[in-house]
Amino acid sequence: MARSTHALLLLAVAAVAAASCSTVAAGPEVAEVCKGTPYVELCSATAGKQASRYPTVDALSVLSMQVDAFSKRAAAARMHAIKLSTDPATSPGAVRALKTCDTLYSDVEDNLGAARRAIGFKDAVTIRAMMGMAQQDMKNCDEEFRKEAAENPMTRFDQSLLNISENCRALSNLI
DSSP: OHHHHHHHHHHHHHHHHHHHHSOOOOOHHHHHHHTTSSSHHHHHHHHHTTGGGOSSOSHHHHHHHHHHHHHHHHHHHHHHHHHHHTOTTSOHHHHHHHHHHHHHHHHHHHHHHHHHHHHHTTOHHHHHHHHHHHHHHHHHHHHHHHHHTOOOTTHHHHHHHHHHHHHHHHHHTTO
């Protein structure tokens, strides 16, 4: 029973994460703000579908949209790490690395909570600091696999999270 509940939770998080990363045509306001980021297409794709929920589309609202997308992607990465760490086919070294990554993704979620609070105060310095800490957590996850000399199944997640964090840092410079 617990295993089926866990599987349903993984499936739900994966569906939400996939939906948050799908490409949706961004409105001209979102596209204009996203031009100021290093990963324009990623910014437009992750913010475009959320824009209708905001009365004004500006750097601050697009930053909020990016943090939401970041959070969904980090949660999906965490669920993926948990799933792989319980797979009997996963090597013991990779299991150790995955468990460390799970903890690091949890730290990322905490950092994103602080970034959300900082958005409310238009505190760009704190936002950049939280994004820097989140980036370090993802790099530390990658390092764990290097230490174990194991293939990193989290590379795709970590790279997309690093790209979103760079977009958030760039947007924080615009507020």
